Amino acid sequence: MDRRRFIQNAASGAGAAALAARSSFSKEGTIAMNSSNPSPMMMATWNFGVAALEAGHEALKQGKTALDAVERAAIVTENDPENTSVGYGGYPNARGVVQLDAAIIDGKTGRMGSVGAIENIKNPISVARKVLEHSPHVMIVGEGAKSFALSQGFHEENLLTPKALDWYAEQLKKDQGDKGHDTIGVLARDGAGDMAVACTTSGLAMKWPGRVGDSPLIGAGLYMDGEVGGATGTGVGERAIETCAAFAIVEMMRNGKTPQEACEALIRRVARRNSGKLAFQFAFMAMNVDGEYGAASYQSGFEYALLKDGKITLNTGKTFGKDFD
Ligand code: GLY
Secondary structure, three states: OOHHHHHHHHHHOOHHHHHHHHHOOOOOOEOOOOOOOOOOEEEEEOOOHHHHHHHHHHHHHOOEOHHHHHHHHHHHHHHOOOOOOOOOOOOOOOOOOOEEEEEEEEOOOOOEEEEEEEEOOOOHHHHHHHHHHHOOOOEEEHHHHHHHHHHOOOOOOOOOOHHHHHHHHHHHHOOOOOOOOOOEEEEEEOOOOOEEEEEEEOOOOOOOOOOOOOOOOEOOOEEEEOOOEEEEEEEOHHHHHHHOHHHHHHHHHHOOOOHHHHHHHHHHHHHHHOOOOOOOOEEEEEEEOOOOEEEEEOOOOOEEEEEEOOEEEEEEOEEEOOOEO
């Protein structure tokens, strides 16, 4: 469908059937395994990244692409009602509404899809993939993101769990709420050596309605260049937006830094910009096309899951001021 017809259909409300029909042309690719293929690798932020990588690893073992693997991994976290910072069960904004942000990048094709401040759709990462595959756009936000999702066959759901609602009621009684959050970012390199990245979050809890963080912003919360590698992060998104953090890391890798060196350089830059004072955690991880990887955080305690040589392990990122200055 060309761009003009897409927009006409969207405007007339007649886009759903055409878009659904078009999506039937899309088939997930599979990769023929042979001994010269690189070993698949994945990284995911935080300890809940372990369960996410189990799903991603399963996809890679079936010969699925890096793009499939990062989406499947992200869905596991989005579906977890106990995870209060991603997807279903995520803490709401200041009006008590769960607004989700997500983005995905295919390093093989260079295509990208993103949704911001989307409501009542459980798997924004899959909507972002639909944006990548079935729209002429890169990013769709708010009501438009929801109507696009519905046109693609998603359905509306209440994402505010009783646990998140109780938490929200408690916050309203306090002057200063607990605004912590832990985005999931996922990087993958598949058996063909192609890479992808995904990032999904409910964003800062008690955020201003309509606030969009770094996670759906290409170059801020995630970036991938299939010739170089990718990066994604977690923590207070405003700091990542201010520094185009993921793009900066990938460009540093392009210019010769290892993923670890690039992550540390970015954390140093953020620390300098904030005179060494950051109230919240801020962390990034990166992987290049050769399978080198690294992770660094501003505050201690940042963990990431790693799939390497067929095993998933939980690792600690290097901390600014402790492991590097
Ligand atoms: N890093 C997620 C956010 O700030 O929304």
